[in-house]
Amino acid sequence: MSNKENQLDGDSPLDWERMWVRSTPDLAVFLLMPHGHVSTWNPGGTVIYGFTEDEVIGRHYSVFFPEEARESGVFERELQEAAERGSIQTEGWRQRKDGSVFWASVVTTALVGSYGEILGFAKVVRDETEKRRAHDAVIESERRFRMLVEGVTDYSIFMLSPEGIVTNWNSGARRIKGYTAEEIVGCHFSRFYTPEDAATRAPQRALDTAAREGRFEAEGWRVRRDGTRFWAHVIVDAIRDESGKLVGFAKITRDVTEKREADQLLEQTQAALFQSQKMEAIGRLTGGVAHDFNNVLQVLRGNLELLQIRCARDDWTLGRLSNAISAVERGAKLASQLLAFGRRQALRPASVNLAAMVRSMDELLRRALGETIEVETSVAVDLWNAFVDSHQLENVVLNLAINARDAMPDGGRLTLELANSTLDERYVRSLPDVQAGQYVVLSVTDTGAGMPPDVLEHAFDPFFTTKSEGEGTGLGLSMAYGFVKQSGGHIRIYSEVGHGTTVRVYLPRSSAEAFTPAARTNAPMLGGSETVLVVEDDLKVQETVVEMLIELGYNVLKADDSEQALVILDNGTHIDLLFTDVVMPGPLKSPEMVRRAVLRQPHLRVLYTSGYTRNAIVHGGRLDAGVELLSKPYSREDLAVKIRQLLDTRGAANAESSRPSAEPTPTTSARRVLVVEDDKSSRDAVLELLCMLDYHPTGVENASDAIETMNAAAFDVLLTDVRLPDMSGVNLARIAVARHPAIRVLFASGEIPFAEDATDFQWKALRKPYSLLELEGALREAARAQ
Structure with a gap:
């Protein structure tokens, strides 16, 4: 050791x-x-x-x-x-x-x-x-975490025991759910669920999922302390200790009701935008198709009706023609429905008492629906007037009634209800094309089979139908939709399989007094002898309508475009009615041509016609004020009635003074007239007028041609403009009288020569614009002077 x-x-x-x-x-x-x-x-x-x-x-x-x-x-x-x-x-x-x-x-x-x-x-x-610092850091971290959790008010953050008992509670939970910590700590978190969800053990499934997978995340309805509901986004995280033992759950809940509503509104807005774009595209397509299609139908109908006149005694032919005209009418209805769906109709809305309108349709509906369907009408007290085109609304009601009839093959009940309604801002928030305000509601309810959700979703789509082929076009509801939207209204469908369907049409309220339409009469079809200028670029349509007007007794002039029409008006020809297509080729559009025409001849009445107006005379879905329109294709009767309505409104005295005799004839059997006019359209129009008066006219464009023509043939009357491209009309007349002493001179111009300018021969003047009657009178005077 x-x-x-x-x-x-x-x-x-x-x-x-x-x-x-x-x-x-x-x-x-x-x-x-x-x-x-x-x-x-x-x-x-x-x-x-x-x-x-x-x-x-x-x-x-x-x-x-x-x-x-x-x-x-x-x-x-x-x-x-x-x-x-x-x-x-x-x-x-x-x-x-x-x-x-x-x-x-x-x-x-x-x-x-x-x-x-x-x-x-x-x-x-x-x-x-170091230990103290670590401890302080933990304490500070916990303090900051508590401050963070307690300071969060947009989120409900709290802890649960493994059994789902609430163990702590933050201010956000207090704000969102309405409970204080004293009221809720120690309670089971299932009380936040709706009774329906609690009955299906949704709370326990959430905990089971979080315990098994570590996290549960979902959205659904939750209930506040006061019983109100909110849409919640929920996250439940499982909390485990170092050994992996489950010690509880952290639960975060956010009230996303407004976000959900915003998302739904966005989806609805996007759907509405898509629908609007689809409607616009289809509207453009249907508008263009309808214009050309209606022109074709007009040619067909006009010629078929002219054939009916010629074949009045041939029953077999009349029957075939009648069938063909019926087919044209079906085509016209199809085109009209397309325009209605595309919101391209020319509407003439007015303040309407819908109760009176519905009652007036009672007999029509009963005939259309048959005896097995009972019709009931209910009208609210103090019903407001609506601002709508009543004629088009009648078509909508009839279409809805026919749809209801088809849904009740074994009979049932159709109820028409009228009531006042106010759509507030909350209701229209998700409907970008509906304005908040006051409406009159027309509800059409049937007790039929109803529609399943997938059919209901496409109910307004064009050509969508559940009927068998040949039994429907699928345009009835889409036409109603387009008309209501164009009228500034709103339309909804409510349907349940086996319990029937309700269509509610909301139409804007009118504070004006209700308009009372004129009673419909079965007056005989009348023609007349006035002068009508037809302006139509489709030559086949033009030819057909000219022939129809001539058959009705009218004197007819024609022009292929707006420029030609103004030339005819400028040459002095008196026109009683301007009948023009709305859509015309060339830089000068029909409305501007009409404006200039009326300035030239203020007495002129104007009637538009078209298969599609293209916003030329329709703005905001309504016909411009004072505009008269005859939509293509129209019948001979439609044409006759509309023209007489316009011409007869001028007053009997004015009408009589402006009409030539029904059968104008010259005083002698034949009069040879030389027309000197440098404008071809004006010259052609005058030549046509002279032919109508049974004169024998010849037309030339300048003085040189006139002299050459007079040397080759004899004429009784020289009808010349004062201003010619190569010589004045006065000098031409002087030469003509010197060479042909028997000829009579008639100056037709807006510039009549002074008396001292032409004292060496006799002459008469016809100031432009002149009527057919004035032209006939001037020629008679020339004949007497001879």
Whole structure:
């Protein structure tokens, strides 16, 4: 055994203790005298406090405390408590030699003598600064987290026990769900679910999913404390400890009701935009098709009706012609429905009492529906007037009634209800093409088979039908939809399979007095003898309508476009009625041509015709004020009635003064007239008028041609303009009279020569514009003068 081992074996326990104290650098171990002065010091004290043994022995241990602790007497209480209790353990801030502080864990033990006296104190100090900082960081993190959770008001954040019991509650949960923490902590979270969801164990399924997969996320209806519901986005996260044991759930709930409504509104708006774009595209297509299609139908119908006149005694032919005309009418109805769907109709809305309109349709509906269907009408008290085209609305009601009839093959009941309604901003928020305001509602309800959701979704689509091929076009409801939208209204369908269908038509309220339409009469079809100028670019349509008008007794002039029409009006020809297509080729559009025409001849009446107006005379879905329109294809009767309505409104006296005789004839059997006019259209129009009066006209465009023509043939009358391209009309007349003394001169011009300009021959003047009657009178005077 070595000497060192012998030395250790001989050391006392006290020696061992001293060796431990001096070999422990992580602990400051030192003794204090009874009044707190340092009596021993170990290397650990130097490491922790920074004082060497020489610097600290004999000093009061208060030097180890920060100034504020020394001022508060903390160190005195520490020794006093250790003396009373024998030993205490404390933590606190201590100060090093360099003035820096550290967090210390201190054990102070009183050293008691054999008689109970305090001999001093033993202190063991450990630097726990890092541990303290970690602890403080955790505390701060928890504090910040609590502040964050408590400060969040848009989210409901709370914890659940593994069984689903609420264990804590934030301010967002209080705001969203309405419960205070005192009211809800300790309760099961299923009370936030609707009764329907709770009955299907939806809350437990949410916890089971979160426990199994770590997270559950869903949206659905939740219930607040006051019983109101909100649409919630919910996340449930499973919380597990270090061993993986489930200790509870974190639940986050957000009220997304407004977002859901906004998303729904966006979807509805996008759908409405798509529908609007689809409607616009189909509208453009149907408009163009309808224009050309109606022109074709007009040619067919006009010629078929002319054939009916010629074949009045051939029953077989009349029957075939009648069938053909019926087919044209079906085609016209199809084109009309396309225009209605595309919102391209020319509407003439007025203030209408819908109750009176519906009652007037009672007999028509009963005939259309048959005896197996009962018709009921209900009208609200103090019903408002509606602003609508009543004629087109009658077509809508009839179409809806026929649809209802087809849904009730075994009979049933059709109910027409009229009531007042106000659509508020909330209702129309998702309907961009519907204005908030007051409406009159027409509800058409049947007790038929009803429509399933997939059929209901496409009910307004054009050509969509559930009927067998050949039994329907699929345009009835789409036509109603287009008409109502064009009228500024709203239409909805409510249907349930096996319980029937209700179509509600909302029409804008009118505060004006109801308009009373003129009673329909079966007056005989009348013609007349006035002069009609037909302006039509489709030559086949033009030829047909001219022939129809001639058959009705009218004097007819024609023009292929607006420029030709104005030339005819400028040459002095009196026109009673301008019958023009709305859509004309060339730079000069029909409305502008009509405006100029009326300035030239203020007495002129104007009747438009078209298969499609293209917004020329229709704005906002309505015919412009004062505009008269005869839509193509029209019948001979439609044409006759409309023209007589317009011409007869001028007053009988004015009408009689402007009409030539029904069968104008010259005073002699044949009159040869030389017409000198440099404008071809005007010249052709005058030649046609003269032919109508049974004269034999010849036309030339200048004075040179006129002289050459007179040298080749004899003429009774020279009808010449004053202004000609190569010579004045006065000089031409002078030459003509010198060479042909029997010829009579008739100046037709807007510029009549002065008397002193032509004193060497006789002449008469006809100022442009002139009527057919005035032309006939001037020619009669020329004949008498001869």
